[in-house]
Amino acid sequence: MGSTEARLRDYLAANCLHMPSDEIPLDQPLLSTGLVDSFHLVDLALFIETELGAHIDDTELNASTFDTLAQLTALVEQRQP
Amino acid sequence: MSLPAGTLPQVLFDRYRATPEQAAVVLRLNKSESTLTVRQLVDGALGYAARLRQAGIAPGEVVIAMLPPGAELLHAFLGAMFVGAIPSILPFLTEKLDPQRYRESLDSLISVTRPSALIAQPDLMAMLRTRLARAGEVKAMLTSGAQGNESPRVDPTELEGLRASPDSLALLQHSSGTTGLQKGVALTHRAILGQLAAYSPALGLTPSDIIVSWLPLYHDMGLIAGFLLPVLTGVKLVLLSPFEWARAPWTLLRAVSEHGGTLAWLPNFAYNFCATRIPDRELNGLDLSSWRAVINCSEPMMAESHRLFASRLGPFGLRESALATCYAMAENVFAVTQGGIDRPVRLDHVDRELLATEGRAVPAVASQRHTTEVVSAGAPLANCEVRVLSADGTPLPPRQVGDLALRSDCMLTGYFNRPDATVLALRDGWYLTGDLGYLAEGEVFITGRKKDLMIVGGKNIYPQDIEALINQVPGVHPGRVVVFGLFNESLGTEEVAAVVEIDAAARVEANRLGLAIREGVATGSEVTLGPLKLVDERWLVKTSSGKIARGANREKLLAELGREA
Numbered sequence: 001m002g003s004t005e006a007r008l009r010d011y012l013a014a015n016c017l018h019m020p021s022d023e024i025p026l027d028q029p030l031l032s033t034g035l036v037d038s039f040h041l042v043d044l045a046l047f048i049e050t051e052l053g054a055h056i057d058d059t060e061l062n063a064s065t066f067d068t069l070a071q072l073t074a075l076v077e078q079r080q081p
Numbered sequence: 082m083s084l085p086a087g088t089l090p091q092v093l094f095d096r097y098r099a100t101p102e103q104a105a106v107v108l109r110l111n112k113s114e115s116t117l118t119v120r121q122l123v124d125g126a127l128g129y130a131a132r133l134r135q136a137g138i139a140p141g142e143v144v145i146a147m148l149p150p151g152a153e154l155l156h157a158f159l160g161a162m163f164v165g166a167i168p169s170i171l172p173f174l175t176e177k178l179d180p181q182r183y184r185e186s187l188d189s190l191i192s193v194t195r196p197s198a199l200i201a202q203p204d205l206m207a208m209l210r211t212r213l214a215r216a217g218e219v220k221a222m223l224t225s226g227a228q229g230n231e232s233p234r235v236d237p238t239e240l241e242g243l244r245a246s247p248d249s250l251a252l253l254q255h256s257s258g259t260t261g262l263q264k265g266v267a268l269t270h271r272a273i274l275g276q277l278a279a280y281s282p283a284l285g286l287t288p289s290d291i292i293v294s295w296l297p298l299y300h301d302m303g304l305i306a307g308f309l310l311p312v313l314t315g316v317k318l319v320l321l322s323p324f325e326w327a328r329a330p331w332t333l334l335r336a337v338s339e340h341g342g343t344l345a346w347l348p349n350f351a352y353n354f355c356a357t358r359i360p361d362r363e364l365n366g367l368d369l370s371s372w373r374a375v376i377n378c379s380e381p382m383m384a385e386s387h388r389l390f391a392s393r394l395g396p397f398g399l400r401e402s403a404l405a406t407c408y409a410m411a412e413n414v415f416a417v418t419q420g421g422i423d424r425p426v427r428l429d430h431v432d433r434e435l436l437a438t439e440g441r442a443v444p445a446v447a448s449q450r451h452t453t454e455v456v457s458a459g460a461p462l463a464n465c466e467v468r469v470l471s472a473d474g475t476p477l478p479p480r481q482v483g484d485l486a487l488r489s490d491c492m493l494t495g496y497f498n499r500p501d502a503t504v505l506a507l508r509d510g511w512y513l514t515g516d517l518g519y520l521a522e523g524e525v526f527i528t529g530r531k532k533d534l535m536i537v538g539g540k541n542i543y544p545q546d547i548e549a550l551i552n553q554v555p556g557v558h559p560g561r562v563v564v565f566g567l568f569n570e571s572l573g574t575e576e577v578a579a580v581v582e583i584d585a586a587a588r589v590e591a592n593r594l595g596l597a598i599r600e601g602v603a604t605g606s607e608v609t610l611g612p613l614k615l616v617d618e619r620w621l622v623k624t625s626s627g628k629i630a631r632g633a634n635r636e637k638l639l640a641e642l643g644r645e646a
Binding site for chain 1: 595613
């Protein structure tokens with residue numbers, strides 16, 4: 001069990017970006033670039049809900065809610081119980 | 082249900098006169114619902130017809146609509162048809178797409194198709210007016226949402242679209258990318274009405290059917306099955322946004338449950354997506370028992386995807402008998418075959434070895450271990466003939482794999498302004514599909530594809546277009562890129578795979594370069610890159626003439642990944 005950031009980083013590396021997780025820049029735009037697509041987002045929201053205990057509504061799965069790993073981590077931490 | 086001959090606008094106006102207040106389209110967008118009656122659908126289209134006419138658009142000219150899902154798109158499309166113009170729907174510019182690439186694609190379309198009008202939302206149009214290189218070659222650039230009460234009106238009896246010949250062109254259909262945009266499938270009114278007349282009985286369509294669709298209208302399955310078929314046959318359509326569906330796949334199921342939906346068309350990946358990505362709380366209380374046909378279409382159909390879908394949704398009323406299949410292509414307007422309506426979809430268990438090595442579909446015996454399960458696409462529609470041809474063009478007997486060729490009374494007139502491409506696709510009145518398959522017991526079984534085309538989540542993607550995008554990323558050795566499709570069983574669709582030779586200097590930053598390549602593909606196309614392998618100058622397989630061999634490189638990557646071809 002790592003930090004929320006580490007777990008999100010590992011998830012994105014393995015499932016969306018297919019690269020070593022420590023090489024994902026914290027400020028890399030992910031949604032507005034299409035690197036994480038809408039189908040990835042459904043999986044990501046499920047992962048966050050079941051593994052990290054935070055809910056992100058489907059209407060929030062867009063770049064205006066979060067675009068980078070840093071923003072996603074902040075959002076999830078804010079919603080964790 | 083019988084369809085009169087004539088033009089599409091004539092058929093729609095007949096419905097308008099008979100049942101103007103009937104609900105034609107229920108739009109479920111942004112979590113709210115609104116209904117367009119036949120009258121509202123036609124009135125909105127008349128508004129566009131008046132504006133197009135005022136802009137000097139003449140019959141036979143092409144009108145491109147690049148609008149998000151919604152009433153405006155339906156009105157613009159039908160309005161263009163009302164004035165006798167030839168509409169075509171293209172994807173609008175989404176947030177993730179690179180605006181420059183989008184303009185380049187549009188310029189390439191303009192150079193071939195020579196449209197007279199473009200229709201887009203105001204912000205996109207403002208950008209196109211100033212930045213599109215070929216903007217000056219387009220007669221009219223119209224924005225959506227501009228119709229007020231003072232909008233010009235047009236007398237329906239004067240519409241050119243009502244007086245047009247059934248053999249005039251009704252619309253163009255494009256697939257994506259530079260390659261797809263340069264091959265607009267041109268279809269006449271007669272062809273489209275011929276398709277609907279043959280397809281409706283194959284579906285057992287009745288006025289009490291309700292079609293539910295999230296499919297984009299720039300795709301043949303969305304445009305025909307998810308728009309023109311219901312609107313012209315008087316069947317109610319419940320239309321969802323593909324963008325909302327992708328983030329919340331249960332919206333489709335909810336719409337079916339709430340409206341008593343009876344028919345839907347889905348690409349194979351959507352079965353896996355619905356089966357594996359919907360939390361229980363979104364399914365609770367749903368009743369899917371009204372669904373009489375969920376039709377798998379537009380990419381390879383997997384029996385496993387059907388099983389996943391049926392077992393996940395069975396507890397919510399989905400009947401296993403609802404699972405159905407269809408083989409379709411824009412060049413035939415839409416459907417060529419339909420299966421699973423009157424009886425369950427046939428599954429053919431054949432000897433895997435003989436299928437792979439000899440191209441023979443030999444039924445497997447019960448004890449056999451290595452079998453392949455091929456899903457039937459069903460029988461050809463009454464107006465379609467399907468043949469299986471050998472390499473030299475002679476028809477093959479049943480259970481022999483060959484090139485699928487098609488002949489019907491609802492085929493394309495040609496690729497618009499591309500007589501060269503039309504000649505290559507047609508031989509003696511037969512359309513060469515580029516698909517491989519066999520016939521057995523009067524049904525069509527698709528086993529593969531001869532052409533390079535990839536089908537990713539139901540979308541046709543040309544590898545050359547993706548290679549061109551990757552070639553432009555700094556650090557990539559230009560021309561040393563190969564792209565192909567790899568089937569992913571858990572997704573139920575193909576993924577786009579790439580092997581890319583990179584310059585020696587770029588190797589220290591390989592991961593950053595990988596990210597840049599992924600970004601280049603995502604922002605320049607409709608797909609996300611799957612497996613990506615960065616290699617040095619020794620890896621890629623070349624032909625004796627130095628060209629990069631797509632098939633050989635695909636096999637080499639599969640071998641490295643430890644997978645079967």
